[in-house]
Amino acid sequence: MIPYATQNITKGDIKKVSDVLKSDFLTQGNVVPEFEKKLSQFTGARFAVCTNSATSALHISCLALNIKKDDIVWTSSNSYVASANCALYCGANVDFLDINSKTYNICLKSLKSKLRYAEKIKKLPKLLIVVHFSGSACEMEKIWKLSIKYNFKILEDASHAIGAKYNNEKIGNCRYSDVTVFSFHPVKIITTGEGGAALTNDSSLKKRMTLLRNHGVTKNEKEMINKIDGPWYYEQQILGYNFRMTDIQGALGISQLSRIKSNIAKRKKIATIYNELLSDLPVLRPMFDPDSAFHLYVIRLKTNLIKHTHLEVFNFLRKKGIGVNLHYIPIYKHPFYKSRNIKEINFPNMEQYYREAISFPMHLKLTKKKLTYITNILKIILLGNHCDT
Numbered sequence: 001m002i003p004y005a006t007q008n009i010t011k012g013d014i015k016k017v018s019d020v021l022k023s024d025f026l027t028q029g030n031v032v033p034e035f036e037k038k039l040s041q042f043t044g045a046r047f048a049v050c051t052n053s054a055t056s057a058l059h060i061s062c063l064a065l066n067i068k069k070d071d072i073v074w075t076s077s078n079s080y081v082a083s084a085n086c087a088l089y090c091g092a093n094v095d096f097l098d099i100n101s102k103t104y105n106i107c108l109k110s111l112k113s114k115l116r117y118a119e120k121i122k123k124l125p126k127l128l129i130v131v132h133f134s135g136s137a138c139e140m141e142k143i144w145k146l147s148i149k150y151n152f153k154i155l156e157d158a159s160h161a162i163g164a165k166y167n168n169e170k171i172g173n174c175r176y177s178d179v180t181v182f183s184f185h186p187v188k189i190i191t192t193g194e195g196g197a198a199l200t201n202d203s204s205l206k207k208r209m210t211l212l213r214n215h216g217v218t219k220n221e222k223e224m225i226n227k228i229d230g231p232w233y234y235e236q237q238i239l240g241y242n243f244r245m246t247d248i249q250g251a252l253g254i255s256q257l258s259r260i261k262s263n264i265a266k267r268k269k270i271a272t273i274y275n276e277l278l279s280d281l282p283v284l285r286p287m288f289d290p291d292s293a294f295h296l297y298v299i300r301l302k303t304n305l306i307k308h309t310h311l312e313v314f315n316f317l318r319k320k321g322i323g324v325n326l327h328y329i330p331i332y333k334h335p336f337y338k339s340r341n342i343k344e345i346n347f348p349n350m351e352q353y354y355r356e357a358i359s360f361p362m363h364l365k366l367t368k369k370k371l372t373y374i375t376n377i378l379k380i381i382l383l384g385n386h387c388d389t
């Protein structure tokens, strides 16, 4: 099976990781702080706080932004469940936005009208979590202007988008947000096995997130509330968690980050080849954003022009060894969210997208030959007289 995504690990990566395994510190040494420094240099954000996953980073971001019981948080309907769960961990209520049918990011028009209505009924969100779907940035400047008008915070779930650009600057610099989160899961642009990071320019948010990832405990003498009893002394100041990244993971992250430019260039090349190979087929190709990180390659079937259903095409591709996927099941459709009485009728673009979308393999192990194989299989089912579905 050709997977839809997979990690890219070099001998250099393995060397960096084994160096840590042979060193004195597997965790809480100086490798994670070095990775954090590299992330902040890479993005232009003042601070980076590494965690054991993007999910944890989203969680501590919401806590640091003071999301509490009964607050309202909005996010995209087209994301992984983690983008919404983080608000619920803090006791807040979550609501969703429909997507733009070209970018598959949140629809600005529906955001505006939802804000106007929310203002009327006095249910404005305290936080908006935007998701840069597939590594292509949301319209951040416009969203940021709305955040000033309606007084909400912005958290960027950039799990797909490390290395992507917006207005010629790196995603993660937090120019138009309070915090940006990256994921280093193996299917993402770069990996640490499991891992994530929260970036910010705000020193008080950085301080809170650093406490939250480590039990709420500090060893920093300058930050102590009590008088220091002795050299053993540390202090728990808030209720935190163990969301730390290990130095083993940090070493892999540093090594991976050093290759990100060529990694994204290869992904861009793959997207270009797909675009050419699929040009004559009854499919809608993804919008081409040259500044994307090219995390996913999602096509949409023109279902009115083909004789097979979406499910039949999907099953045929899987049967032929192509690990196609679907990003994403609308979050509000999951049984857990369905019980929260969210109406599908409010998400027409997301609903249609879900009936047509297929994520094709997108990773560095794809060759021109494999891409040709993949697109030929799609051709057989879409254009051929194939009845073996």
Ligand SMILES: *Cc1c(COP(=O)(O)O)cnc(C)c1O
Pocket (backbone or CB within 6 Å): 053, 054, 055, 056, 079, 080, 082, 083, 131, 157, 159, 160, 182, 183, 184, 185, 194, 195, 196
């Ligand atoms: C992968 C992903 C997450 C979760 O990342 P983890 O590092 O696995 O916790 C959250 N949001 C989006 C959009 C993702 O793609």
